[in-house]
Structure formats: C-alpha cells, structure tokens
Amino acid sequence: GAVVSQHPSRVICKSGTSVKIECRSLDFQATTMFWYRQFPKQSLMLMATSNEGSKATYEQGVEKDKFLINHASLTLSTLTVTSAHPEDSSFYICSAIMTGDGGIETQYFGPGTRLLVL
Amino acid sequence: SQQGEEDPQALSIQEGENATMNCSYKTSINNLQWYRQNSGRGLVHLILIRSNEREKHSGRLRVTLDTSKKSSSLLITASRAADTASYFCATDLSGYSTLTFGKGTMLLVSP
Numbered sequence: 029g030a031v032v033s034q035h036p037s038r039v040i041c042k043s044g045t046s047v048k049i050e051c052r053s054l055d056f057q058a059t060t061m062f063w064y065r066q067f068p069k070q071s072l073m074l075m076a077t078s079n080e081g082s083k084a085t086y087e088q089g090v091e092k093d094k095f096l097i098n099h100a101s102l103t104l105s106t107l108t109v110t111s112a113h114p115e116d117s118s119f120y121i122c123s124a125i126m127t128g129d130g131g132i133e134t135q136y137f138g139p140g141t142r143l144l145v146l
Numbered sequence: 147s148q149q150g151e152e153d154p155q156a157l158s159i160q161e162g163e164n165a166t167m168n169c170s171y172k173t174s175i176n177n178l179q180w181y182r183q184n185s186g187r188g189l190v191h192l193i194l195i196r197s198n199e200r201e202k203h204s205g206r207l208r209v210t211l212d213t214s215k216k217s218s219s220l221l222i223t224a225s226r227a228a229d230t231a232s233y234f235c236a237t238d239l240s241g242y243s244t245l246t247f248g249k250g251t252m253l254l255v256s257p
Contacts, residue, residue, distance in 0.1 A: 062188035069238070071179050072245065074188035087188075121245075123188075133185070137247060 031055060032124045034138035041112055042146055048108045049141045051078075051122030057102035058124035063095070066119045066140075078105040078122075112145040119143075152235055152248040160256050165222040167251040169235030170215075178211055179245070180220050181234045189234065192220070225255045 031054040041047050051061055059080045064072040076097050077085040084097035096108040105124075109116050121140040125133050153168045169178070177196045181189040193209045195202045195218065202209045208221040222229055232250040239246070 060186065064189070066245070069176065071191040071194050072181070072189060072236075074190065077188055125186075134249075135183070137245075 032122065032136045032138040034120075034122060034141050036141060037139065038142040038144075040144045040146065043113050044111055046108055046110045047112055047143060048106055049120055049122075049143075051105045051107070051124065051138050053103045053124040053126070053136070056124075056126040058105075058126060059102060060125045061099060061105040062123045062125075063097060063105070063107050064121045064123070066121060072121060075107075080105075109143065112143070114145045117143055117145045152233070152251040154251060155249070156252045156254070158254045158256065159225055161225060161227055163225055163255075165225050165229070165253055165255070167220045167233050167235075167253070169218045169220070169248060171218075171235075171237045171246075172216065173237075173239060175213075175237045175239055177238045178218050179236045179238065180207075180209055180218075181236060181247075183232045183234065183250070185231075192233075222253075225253075227255050227257050229253060230255045 033052045035050045039047055061078040063075045066072050074087050075090045078097050078099040080099045080102050086092045099105040119140050119142050122138045123135050125135055127133050151170050159165055175197055177194055179194045180192040182192055183189050193202050193204050195209050195211045206223045211218045232252045234247050234250045236245045236247045
C-alpha cells in the first residue's frame with residue numbers, strides 16, 4: 029500500500045534555531061499534502077494545505093512566516109519551523125492525498141515528527 | 147491491521163434525516179476522535195471522547211463510546227447538504243501522538 033514517510037522522526041533543538049521536517053510520498057505522487065500538529069492528549073490541528081507548485085494555504089491562526097511550507101515536487105513537502113521556541117514543541121504529522129483510478133482520493137498519514145525545543 | 151474501522155464506507159441520505167456512522171477498534175485506547183474532511187481539504191477535528199466518557203454532544207453531533215465493545219458512533223442529527231464530507235475516527239492509544247485512523251465513511255446528504 030501507499031506509504032508516507034517523515035524525516036526526522038524526532039528532533040531536539042535549541043531555542044532560536046530552525047528545524048526542517050520532510051514529508052515524502054514514497055510510491056505515489058501527491059499534489060496535495062497536509063500538515064498537522066498535535067499536543068499531548070489533544071486532537072490533530074490542521075496547520076496548512078501544501079500544494080505542489082504553489083503557495084501553501086494556512087489555517088487561521090497559523091503564522092506562515094513561522095511555519096514555512098515548501099512543496100517543491102510531487103513527492104516531497106517540507107515544513108520549516110523557524111526560530112523555534114519551547115511552545116513549538118509538539119508532534120507534527122503530514123498526510124498526502126493519492127488520487128487513484130476514477131479520481132478516488134485516499135489519504136495516507138506519515139508517522140509524525142516529534143519536536144522538542146529546549 | 148486497521149485499528150479504527152468505520153462503518154458504513156458510504157452513506158447517502160436526504161436532508162433532515164439523521165446520519166449514524168460507527169467505528170470499531172481493536173485495542174485499549176486513551177481517547178477516540180472524530181474528524182471531518184471535505185474533498186480537497188484537510189481534516190477538521192469534531193469531537194474527542196475519552197475512554198472514561200460514554201457520550202458527548204456538540205451542536206448536532208452526538209458521539210458515543212462503548213469501551214466494552216470497542217466501538218464508537220457518530221450521530222449527525224437533522225443533516226444538511228453542507229454535512230456532505232468524509233468522516234474519520236481515530237484512536238489514541240497512549241495519550242500522545244499515536245493516532246490511528248480508519249478509512250472513513252463518505253457521507254452524501256442530498257437536498
């Protein structure tokens with residue numbers, strides 16, 4: 029079945045540094061990917077929609093200059109947390125949409141990236 | 147194997163009718179969450195119900211959880227055409243970022 033990977037799986041960084049998280053669709057092309065964050069024991073919160081070849085669409089309240097998204101190819105979207113602070117510590121999850129026969133869309137989730145900002 | 151399995155896979159109803167979707171899972175959970183997704187859009191969180199809760203309401207939504215049967219249901223009352231979307235359940239096993247999603251129920255509400 030279709031697989032979505034994320035790298036790194038976990039990262040610890042110092043406050044003020046930037047962290048890049050990659051989301052790859054391994055065996056299919058995805059024109060649309062989504063980025064979510066999740067706090068402990070909370071639900072997923074949609075951050076932005078990543079569209080290949082165009083600017084990402086951010087949800088209300090998500091700072092686009094803080095969370096830079098680049099969807100440079102049909103198999104890769106990156107989320108860069110700029111000038112990370114401890115409050116950015118969270119679990120970041122991406123998902124990718126695969127369009128199959130007949131236009132049927134199936135969503136596949138990555139395993140997530142755990143970010144800890146010290 | 148899938149942790150969360152929604153049932154039915156597709157549901158077609160008329161406006162004003164109630165829509166019920168079910169979710170079954172296999173292992174013990176910390177909480178169960180329901181999400182909605184419109185075509186081409188990301189998931190939107192609807193309701194989170196914890197393992198020690200049995201029922202939760204939010205507007206026209208009602209979620210039940212039966213941990214003995216390892217199942218949950220999402221009821222949308224007085225449905226509207228705008229409720230047309232896919233609905234997913236997700237189980238959180240440890241309470242931190244181990245969400246496992248089912249394949250979803252595609253709901254179509256006709257005017």
